[in-house]
Amino acid sequence: xxxxxxxxxxxxxxxxxxxxxxxxxxxxxxxxxxxxxxxxxxxxxxxxxxxxxxxxxxxxxxxxxxxxxxxxxxxxxxxxxxxxxxxxxxxxxxxxxxxxxxxxxxxxxxxxxxxxxxxxxxxxxxxxxxxxxxxxxxxxxxxxxxxxxxxxxxxxxxxxxxxxxxxxxxxxxxxxxxxxxxxxxxxxxxxxxxxxxxxxxxxxxxxxxxxxxxxxxxxxxxxxxxxxxxxxxxxxxxxxxxxxxxxxxxxxxxxxxxxxxx
Amino acid sequence: xxxxxxxxxxxxxxxxxxxxxxxxxxxxxxxxxxxxxxxxxxxxxxxxxxxxxxxxxxxxxxxxxxxxxxxxxxxxxxxxxxxxxxxxxxxxxxxxxxxxxxxxxxxxxxxxxxxxxxxxxxxxxxxxxxxxxxxxxxxxxxxxxxxxxxxxxxxxxxxxxxxxxxxxxxxxxxxxxxxxxxxxxxxxxxxxxxxxxxxxxxxxxxxxxxxxxxxxxxxxxxxx
Numbered sequence: 001x002x003x004x005x006x007x008x009x010x011x012x013x014x015x016x017x018x019x020x021x022x023x024x025x026x027x028x029x030x031x032x033x034x035x036x037x038x039x040x041x042x043x044x045x046x047x048x049x050x051x052x053x054x055x056x057x058x059x060x061x062x063x064x065x066x067x068x069x070x071x072x073x074x075x076x077x078x079x080x081x082x083x084x085x086x087x088x089x090x091x092x093x094x095x096x097x098x099x100x101x102x103x104x105x106x107x108x109x110x111x112x113x114x115x116x117x118x119x120x121x122x123x124x125x126x127x128x129x130x131x132x133x134x135x136x137x138x139x140x141x142x143x144x145x146x147x148x149x150x151x152x153x154x155x156x157x158x159x160x161x162x163x164x165x166x167x168x169x170x171x172x173x174x175x176x177x178x179x180x181x182x183x184x185x186x187x188x189x190x191x192x193x194x195x196x197x198x199x200x201x202x203x204x205x206x207x208x209x210x211x212x213x214x215x216x217x218x219x220x221x222x223x224x225x226x227x228x229x230x231x232x233x234x235x236x237x238x239x240x241x242x243x244x245x246x247x248x249x250x251x252x253x254x255x256x257x258x259x260x261x262x
Numbered sequence: 263x264x265x266x267x268x269x270x271x272x273x274x275x276x277x278x279x280x281x282x283x284x285x286x287x288x289x290x291x292x293x294x295x296x297x298x299x300x301x302x303x304x305x306x307x308x309x310x311x312x313x314x315x316x317x318x319x320x321x322x323x324x325x326x327x328x329x330x331x332x333x334x335x336x337x338x339x340x341x342x343x344x345x346x347x348x349x350x351x352x353x354x355x356x357x358x359x360x361x362x363x364x365x366x367x368x369x370x371x372x373x374x375x376x377x378x379x380x381x382x383x384x385x386x387x388x389x390x391x392x393x394x395x396x397x398x399x400x401x402x403x404x405x406x407x408x409x410x411x412x413x414x415x416x417x418x419x420x421x422x423x424x425x426x427x428x429x430x431x432x433x434x435x436x437x438x439x440x441x442x443x444x445x446x447x448x449x450x451x452x453x454x455x456x457x458x459x460x461x462x463x464x465x466x467x468x469x470x471x472x473x474x475x476x477x478x479x480x481x482x483x484x485x486x
Contacts, residue, residue: 159359160362162324163361164361165348166322166348167372167417167418168348168372168375168376168421169345169375173375251326253326255324255344
């Protein structure tokens, strides 16, 4: 930890020179995104600074209630994001993701804090919040991929699904292959990431821990834990979201809700 | 007329609206009432877009009518689960669908759904629909349209249904094949004592029907 380099505000100001180059490139090539880069630069500055102050406060408090509140807000933002990114927006997506992400978070964060990192207290915010944040982000992306793919598949393969329904199949039997395929699709980015981690890029937590002065092998252990954790988060989320989504795409009389498929 | 196999009373069907739509769309079928007798073949004609397919899909309960009732052998369809009802009233779609896997897998799929079904001789079943038993191991998706339609019929027959809903079953076939499939369907209905509703836009096909319903302006009129 002793090798950790503190950056002064003046040094952050120097880094703004990188942003200035991006703006100049945009102006020179007439890309029309210079304004957005400037806004993005300000937002990055403000959002991360606010995050830093909030987390600084939360870390200092070491309060379970406050940690849960931070998680609840993160899960809510992720759920609303899943709704806005949906191919055919349904408000029920928000509670679905809120429930699923909360469940997955609890299942993962508790053993991480209690058993794997053996934190004292087990919810030590400076550890569980970054871990939980990674779970939420990864699970949200996987769940969104799965739910959008399920709708697309059911629309494209409607004839097959309805043929099975007409033969007296229930919704699950009619759409089981599509359910499996959507879960698989949701898992693809996570599996791909596991295949190339450490080869193509140095992942976030590895880099962060190394920057904090921890030996690389210790950082690798953290990253291994994270990757295994994300695999479980993506698997559970894609399965639960696809399963629950499937139920909403059929009526209680086992009819495919074509109007909901977009 | 003895008790009908299927009695349809004041059926009204509208296309489902998206959740965000505030107005209720106008019904595309209204006041549909008719009866289908035992071993009867009922022709259903109407211009393209008149709602023949929609009516058959509603009768298979793949879409929910807004109002009206259907009785199968005197029993209100609400007293059965959709699965029980669809075992008795089976829809054959306009474009035949071969499920993934072999011909045998297609037949097995139905047995896996309904484990109480009596076992049937798959080879005999294929012969009954004019398919060679040698096709059992063949990939169903590689079959011709005519063969797929026969396979769809065989798959439906595994259910031992009471009513076949035939949605222009020959429209994807050439004339020679269409004639063969139509004759086969009627032969199977007669041999097994099935009732059928045959939607078609080919007037000549109506010769196999005992009565005809004409669908126009969203409702039906009946002719002997």
